[in-house]
Amino acid sequence: MLEIRNLRAKVGEKEILRGVNLNVGAGEVHAIMGPNGSGKSTLAHVLAGRENYQVTGGEILYNGKNLLAMSPEERAREGIFLAFQYPVEIPGISTTYFLKAALNAVRKHRGLDELDAMEFLSLIKEKIKLVEMDQALINRPLNEGFSGGEKKRNEVLQMAVLDPHLAILDETDSGLDIDALRIVAGGVNALRRPDRSMVVITHYQRLLDYIVPDFIHVLFEGRIVRSGAKELALELESKGYDWLKSPTAALH
Amino acid sequence: MQVLESKEHYLALFRQSRGGGAPSWLSRLRESAIASFAEQGFPAPGSEEWKYTNLAPITSVPFGRANGEGKTITADFFASAFVEEGSARLVFVNGAFAARLSSVGGLPAGVRVVSLRAALGENDGELEAYLGRSARYREQPFVALNTALMEDGAALFVAPGCRLETPIYLVFVSLAHEQPVQSQPRNLLVLGAGSEVKIVESYIGLGTGNYFTNAVTELVAAEGAVVDHYRIQREAGRGLHVGTLEAHLSERCSLTTHAVTLGGSLVRNDLHVVLDGEGAECALNGFYMADGDQQVDNHTEIEHAKPRTRSFELYKGILDGAARGVFNGKIIVHKDAQKTDARQTNKNLLLSDHAVANSKPQLEIYADDVKCSHGSTIGQLDGDALFYLRSRGIGSDEARSLLSYAFASDVIGRVKIPALRARLDDYLADRFGRN
Numbered sequence: 119m120l121e122i123r124n125l126r127a128k129v130g131e132k133e134i135l136r137g138v139n140l141n142v143g144a145g146e147v148h149a150i151m152g153p154n155g156s157g158k159s160t161l162a163h164v165l166a167g168r169e170n171y172q173v174t175g176g177e178i179l180y181n182g183k184n185l186l187a188m189s190p191e192e193r194a195r196e197g198i199f200l201a202f203q204y205p206v207e208i209p210g211i212s213t214t215y216f217l218k219a220a221l222n223a224v225r226k227h228r229g230l231d232e233l234d235a236m237e238f239l240s241l242i243k244e245k246i247k248l249v250e251m252d253q254a255l256i257n258r259p260l261n262e263g264f265s266g267g268e269k270k271r272n273e274v275l276q277m278a279v280l281d282p283h284l285a286i287l288d289e290t291d292s293g294l295d296i297d298a299l300r301i302v303a304g305g306v307n308a309l310r311r312p313d314r315s316m317v318v319i320t321h322y323q324r325l326l327d328y329i330v331p332d333f334i335h336v337l338f339e340g341r342i343v344r345s346g347a348k349e350l351a352l353e354l355e356s357k358g359y360d361w362l363k364s365p366t367a368a369l370h
Numbered sequence: 371m372q373v374l375e376s377k378e379h380y381l382a383l384f385r386q387s388r389g390g391g392a393p394s395w396l397s398r399l400r401e402s403a404i405a406s407f408a409e410q411g412f413p414a415p416g417s418e419e420w421k422y423t424n425l426a427p428i429t430s431v432p433f434g435r436a437n438g439e440g441k442t443i444t445a446d447f448f449a450s451a452f453v454e455e456g457s458a459r460l461v462f463v464n465g466a467f468a469a470r471l472s473s474v475g476g477l478p479a480g481v482r483v484v485s486l487r488a489a490l491g492e493n494d495g496e497l498e499a500y501l502g503r504s505a506r507y508r509e510q511p512f513v514a515l516n517t518a519l520m521e522d523g524a525a526l527f528v529a530p531g532c533r534l535e536t537p538i539y540l541v542f543v544s545l546a547h548e549q550p551v552q553s554q555p556r557n558l559l560v561l562g563a564g565s566e567v568k569i570v571e572s573y574i575g576l577g578t579g580n581y582f583t584n585a586v587t588e589l590v591a592a593e594g595a596v597v598d599h600y601r602i603q604r605e606a607g608r609g610l611h612v613g614t615l616e617a618h619l620s621e622r623c624s625l626t627t628h629a630v631t632l633g634g635s636l637v638r639n640d641l642h643v644v645l646d647g648e649g650a651e652c653a654l655n656g657f658y659m660a661d662g663d664q665q666v667d668n669h670t671e672i673e674h675a676k677p678r679t680r681s682f683e684l685y686k687g688i689l690d691g692a693a694r695g696v697f698n699g700k701i702i703v704h705k706d707a708q709k710t711d712a713r714q715t716n717k718n719l720l721l722s723d724h725a726v727a728n729s730k731p732q733l734e735i736y737a738d739d740v741k742c743s744h745g746s747t748i749g750q751l752d753g754d755a756l757f758y759l760r761s762r763g764i765g766s767d768e769a770r771s772l773l774s775y776a777f778a779s780d781v782i783g784r785v786k787i788p789a790l791r792a793r794l795d796d797y798l799a800d801r802f803g804r805n
Contacts, residue, residue, distance in 0.1 A: 210776025
């Protein structure tokens with residue numbers, strides 16, 4: 119589904135990704151861990167098409183297509199979803215209005231009929247149960263004044279409604295207390311499907327207790343230096359990230 | 371036409387307009403106003419209060435009196451002027467009252483609304499007590515010009531304690547063809563103690579000709595009155611509009627104003643509120659939207675004259691093409707106005723590289739125990755917000771429209787009349803290509 123080959127990217131003059139290789143198959147959940155500044159969020163944003171990052175080398179194939187040639191909206195319509203670490207607040211548009219516009223853009227691209235207001239309302243009422251979110255929130259301006267937990271629930275709600283093939287969760291656990299984390303992770307787990315892949319980016323092992331990945335990769339200084347099964351998370355938890363800094367660590 | 375000749379042009383219009391039969395107080399008022407206009411003339415290019423706005427379109431054309439244009443106008447334009455079917459309304463065409471388009475049936479007994487011309491004809495004693503008393507014609511040349519030349523407009527008197535649920539619309543239609551036409555609408559709104567009223571002034575231009583509207587509204591509110599005032603301006607492409615609202619508030623009055631500017635090639639709005647009683651408060655909302663080479667200039671001045679007065683101000687503008695938007699917000703806190711609370715915000719969204727916004731807060735504070743804040747921003751659409759929308763599948767153009775709409779709806783959402791809010795919302799949605 120997703121093949122990242124020798125991806126290099128920079129922000130300004132600073133090279134952040136220095137040759138990332140990663141294959142994600144259909145239905146697989148991959149976790150990407152790593153210390154601050156290792157390039158995790160950059161990878162997430164490059165996948166979603168953020169223009170502030172300049173790709174300087176390598177390629178990304180998504181379902182066999184050249185992902186880097188697509189605009190952010192094309193990627194979304196093709197089924198890529200990024201759950202933001204810091205969801206943007208937009209006064210003046212409600213979640214409902216925004217999400218209906220987004221869903222209809224995606225549906226149109228997929229050759230499906232656009233949903234009218236009533237149809238959309240019944241869809242969102244069903245999906246909102248997944249994240250145990252207060253329905254009043256979705257009629258308020260998008261994310262404005264939402265707590266950290268409410269924003270993350272809103273991200274997962276959007277994911278549920280937009281029905282992506284590849285979901286990238288960028289530090290979805292940051293800023294959540296344990297109850298909110300449980301609810302958000304529960305929502306994500308309910309969306310796991312044999313034809314839906316996920317890339318879960320996190321600094322801490324904690325999230326992976328709830329969203330159990332099939333594979334774990336360690337990103338360090340812009341490269342994936344270790345890959346393994348879920349047990350790798352426990353190793354990272356006990357050792358921390360400092361051991362990566364030794365020059366030979368990547369060889370182990 | 372040079373500025374000087376332009377002044378002579380209006381002095382000549384004044385000489386032509388002098389007829390017999392006017393009450394002596396009114397003649398004195400007009401004479402005093404025209405003398406003041408003759409002395410001041412039109413603001414010189416670059417003068418402080420008119421720094422960013424080029425008045426040449428007004429001073430270079432000899433706008434004359436309307437000559438029967440618009441006699442055949444029908445009510446079809448009401449929706450474009452944001453006027454509700456069946457609402458109480460006075461309609462004026464090129465400055466003159468049009469009875470056949472107006473309807474004021476069904477208003478409660480405490481409300482008297484008539485055309486100013488009719489009221490002047492009857493030498494209404496209440497007019498003498500209020501007309502020209504708040505308007506600053508000695509300092510403001512356009513107010514002086516209006517006071518000298520005013521012929522018609524609305525006179526509204528609301529009795530103490532009278533609460534009016536439904537809004538009253540005052541609609542000013544300009545229609546010009548080949549001949550450049552001017553009008554000088556004048557409104558007087560006198561609100562009794564404890565009364566509650568919603569007033570919508572709507573200015574609209576039809577036709578393709580060149581015209582100039584110079585409107586003045588005086589609003590006087592007795593203690594405890596609650597007033598919701600709208601000034602919606604959708605002049606035609608070649609319309610020039612100078613509008614002044616002079617509001618005088620007594621103790622515990624609450625005034626909310628909404629200045630919405632959508633059309634016209636040159637628009638200047640002057641809004642002056644005097645909080646002249648303890649506990650009086652005002653909320654000034656403004657929205658302006660301009661593209662092409664439109665110029666929109668909003669000057670507001672709030673005087674906190676008495677203790678414990680509060681003002682809140684939010685003006686937002688969207689500027690595209692080579693448009694220019696000006697916001698000048700003056701707040702004066704007088705010496706005795708302790709415990710004043712004043713907050714002012716102006717935000718401008720620039721949608722093109724050629725659009726220009728000028729934003730200037732001006733605080734003059736002579737009391738020592740006050741809270742005053744102001745903030746002003748001029749910027750483009752937020753890149754993070756754009757990316758957020760696009761990352762959900764919304765196309766780049768649609769994301770831009772949606773964010774512009776969102777920017778506007780923050781102010782338009784403050785409109786308290788549901789039908790009016792819905793119409794304005796539809797207008798914006800159309801303009802941003804969402805319908």
